[in-house]
Amino acid sequence: MKIGELATAAGCTNQTIRFYEREGLLPEPARDTSNYRYYQQHHLDRLRFIRNCRALVMSHEEIRSLLELMDRPLEECQPVEDLLENHIGHVEARIRELLQLRSQLHELQQRCGHDRHVENCGIVQGLAEMVTELPSRGSTHLG
Amino acid sequence: MKIGELATAAGCTNQTIRFYEREGLLPEPARDTSNYRYYQQHHLDRLRFIRNCRALVMSHEEIRSLLELMDRPLEECQPVEDLLENHIGHVEARIRELLQLRSQLHELQQRCGHDRHVENCGIVQGLAEMVTELPSRGSTHLG
C-alpha cells in the first residue's frame, strides 16, 4: 500500500510516517519505479503499535526500547514491565505537579479582591510576591 | 547589578535572562563601558514576576498579556481574572487527560501475565491491539 493509505489506516499523516522513518522507528519500505514508498502489513502493525504508544504519551526513546525488546520475542518480559512501570511513574509525577499547581492557582484566584483596578489586584500582587521554584525536569518527560 | 547577580537573585540562569530580553519580556538594561548589562531593582521585580508566572506554567504569551495589563495599573482587573481563569482551565484539562491516561496505563499493566516471554506479554499485545486516539492539542498549551 502507498503512504497515504497507510496514513489513513493508522490515523496519522504522511509526514508523520516519513518522520518516524527518519527517526528509525519505522523500517524503510520498498520503493516502486516512481520512487513511491510501498508498505506491507507488518509496517501497518508496527505503525499502529507506535501510534498506540504515542497515545499513551510514551517518548520515542521509550518506544524504541519497546520495539527492540519485541524484536527478541523469546527474552523475558520483565524489561517491558519495568518500562511501563517507569512510564506510569512519569505520568503520576506530572499529575502530582499539576494538582499542586492547580491549588496554587486557586489560591491566587481567591486573592483578587475585585477592586476593579489592576494596581490593587490581589492576583497581580500574588504573582509579584510568590516565592516558587520551577519544577525541575527530570522526574518526567511530559510537559 | 550584573547579570549573574540578577540570575542568582531570581533563581534562573544568565542565558534565560538574555532569552527573556530577546523575547521582549524583560526590558533591555543599561550597559557599562565593557558592554556588560547592568540591572536595577525594577528589573529584578519584573524577572521574579515572570519566573513566578513560569512556575505556574503560564506561556510567554500569557505572561506578556499580564505584563501589558500591569503597565496600565488604573484599568479594570477583569482581564487579569479572565486570564487566570483561562489558564486554570488549561491546567485542569491537562489533569483530566493525564488521569485518563493513567487509568489506561494501569489497565495495560494488569494484562502482563508474567509469562516471562516478550512474545506472550499482555502489555505488548495490548499495545499492538489498542485503538486509541491521540489527544488533540487545543484545549491546553501544556505538554
Added chain:
DNA sequence: TAAAAACCCTCAAGTGGCTATAAGGTCAAG
C-alpha cells in the same frame, strides 16, 4: 605584576514530536 579563575559578550544549533510550506515529479480520469 602576572597568571589564573571567574565572569561577561554574541551567535548558532540542539531539544521533542511533530506540522507546515515550497517546489517539484507521477498518475488516473475526463
Added chain:
DNA sequence: CTTGACCTTATAGCCACTTGAGGGTTTTTA
C-alpha cells in the same frame, strides 16, 4: 491534454529554553 489527487525532498517553525563555540573583561590569587 489538462485537471486534480497523489507522491517526492528539503527546509523552517513551534515552545521555552539549554548547550556550545569562540571570544573579551574583571577579579582574585600567587
